[in-house]
Amino acid sequence: MFFSNISTIERTIIIGLCAYVSLIILLRISGKRTLSKLNAFDMVITIAMGSTLSSVLINKNVTWAQGTTAFFMLIGLQYVIAKLAVHVSFINKLIKSEPKILYIDGDYHTQAMKKERVMKKEILQAARSQGISSMSEITAVVLETDGSISIIKKSDQDTRETLNDVKGYNNL
Incomplete structure (x- = not known):
C-alpha cells in the first residue's frame, strides 16, 4: 500500500519534527561525550536511540511523550554510566576495552x-x-x-x- 490517508502523513511529519527537536536538545544538554567516537557501549546507546526514533515516527501507538522519555532515559543512563566509569575502575573495564x-x-x-x-x-x-x-x-x-x-x-x-x-x- 502506497498511501492510506493524509492524517498518517501529517502525524509522521509533526511527530518527526517534535522528536527530532527533542533529540537534538537532549543531545546538546548531555554533552560531547554522548556523540564521541563509539565504543561498544556508546554504539548500543546510539542504536537504541535510532530504534526509539523509528518507533516514534512509524508506530501510532507510541506517543511523542513516550519517545522523548525514552530518549531522556537512554541519554541519562549513558551519562550516569560514563560518569561512573571515570570514578569506578570496575565499571570502566566493564564498558570499555x-x-x-x-x-x-x-x-x-x-x-x-x-x-x-x-x-x-x-x-x-x-x-x-x-x-x-x-x-x-x-x-x-x-x-x-x-x-x-x-x-x-x-x-x-x-x-x-x-x-x-x-x-x-x-x-x-
Whole structure:
C-alpha cells in the first residue's frame, strides 16, 4: 500500500519534527561525550536511540511523550554510566576495552592481532593513510578502545609516555 490517508502523513511529519527537536536538545544538554567516537557501549546507546526514533515516527501507538522519555532515559543512563566509569575502575573495564599493542619496534604482535581479529594488511593500510611509506618509520601501532588504529611515529624524543596505559607495552 502506497498511501492510506493524509492524517498518517501529517502525524509522521509533526511527530518527526517534535522528536527530532527533542533529540537534538537532549543531545546538546548531555554533552560531547554522548556523540564521541563509539565504543561498544556508546554504539548500543546510539542504536537504541535510532530504534526509539523509528518507533516514534512509524508506530501510532507510541506517543511523542513516550519517545522523548525514552530518549531522556537512554541519554541519562549513558551519562550516569560514563560518569561512573571515570570514578569506578570496575565499571570502566566493564564498558570499555583496553588499547592493545599490535606492532612495536619492528615486531608484529601476532597473538594480539589474532585475538583482536586485525590483519597485517589493516595495519599497513592505517600506515598508508597517514602518509607513511615504511614500517621502519613507526615506533608502535595501537588498537584503540574505539576500534581505531593509532600510529606512533618515530621521533627524536623516545619517551613513549603515550603507551604507558596500552596493554602489551609494559610487558616489553
